[in-house]
Each structure stands twice: as structure tokens, then as C-alpha cells.
Amino acid sequence: MSNFVWCHGPSCHTNDTQDRLRGVKGSKVLRTKKVQQTQWNSGERRNFYNYFCSNGCYNDFANKHIQEIVAIAPRTEALETPVNVEKVQDTTYTGHSYTRVEISRVDNDIG
Ligand SMILES: [Zn+2]
Numbered sequence: 001m002s003n004f005v006w007c008h009g010p011s012c013h014t015n016d017t018q019d020r021l022r023g024v025k026g027s028k029v030l031r032t033k034k035v036q037q038t039q040w041n042s043g044e045r046r047n048f049y050n051y052f053c054s055n056g057c058y059n060d061f062a063n064k065h066i067q068e069i070v071a072i073a074p075r076t077e078a079l080e081t082p083v084n085v086e087k088v089q090d091t092t093y094t095g096h097s098y099t100r101v102e103i104s105r106v107d108n109d110i111g
Pocket of ligand 1: 008009033
């Protein structure tokens with residue numbers, strides 16, 4: 001028994017690869033690819049690879065439906081991550097010293 005979904009890429013069936021070829025001589029078609037559903041990509045492991053055969057198909061879908069996608073969770077204001085910024089003296093492998101900026105996250109779990 002095969003458990004699969006069809007790739008949701010809007011142009012999946014237009015990619016001319018041999019694994020998409022179906023039909024008999026004289027009436028061949030390029031068909032949308034199947035995406036297998038297994039125990040390894042079920043439940044909490046479920047991600048976009050359960051619905052798309054490739055990153056290209058995922059990108060095609062996201063670009064085609066971008067207005068609907070951002071409407072799911074609109075970003076109306078910037079998010080911020082508290083950080084510590086330190087200037088650190090360092091040395092290159094050739095022995096030259098320089099100053100670099102080191103950014104680390106503020107640990108909010110204290111207390
Ligand atoms: Zn696809």
C-alpha cells in the first residue's frame with residue numbers, strides 16, 4: 001500500500017524529467033511527482049518536504065501564493081532579540097591584531 005500526496009508545486013508537472021513521464025507511446029504526459037508519507041516524516045517531524053518534491057517546487061508555491069501566506073501571520077512590527085555586544089582583541093593567523101565585535105544572546109532564563 002502506498003501512502004503519498006501529490007507535490008503541491010504549481011509547475012511540478014512541467015519539469016521535463018524522466019521520473020515524471022507517464023503514459024503510452026503517442027500519449028505521453030509529464031505528471032506531478034508523488035511525495036511519499038512515511039513514519040519518518042509524520043507527526044512532529046512533518047514539514048514542507050511532506051508536500052513538495054523539491055525546494056524548487058516549494059519556492060514556486062510560496063511565490064505564487066505569497067499574499068495568502070503572509071496573511072496567515074502578518075508582521076506588523078519588528079521583533080527584537082536582546083544581545084550583549086563586546087569588542088574583542090584578536091589575532092589573525094599571520095599575526096596581525098585586530099578588533100572584532102562579538103554578539104551574544106542575553107540569557108533571559110536567570111532568576
Ligand atoms: Zn514537485
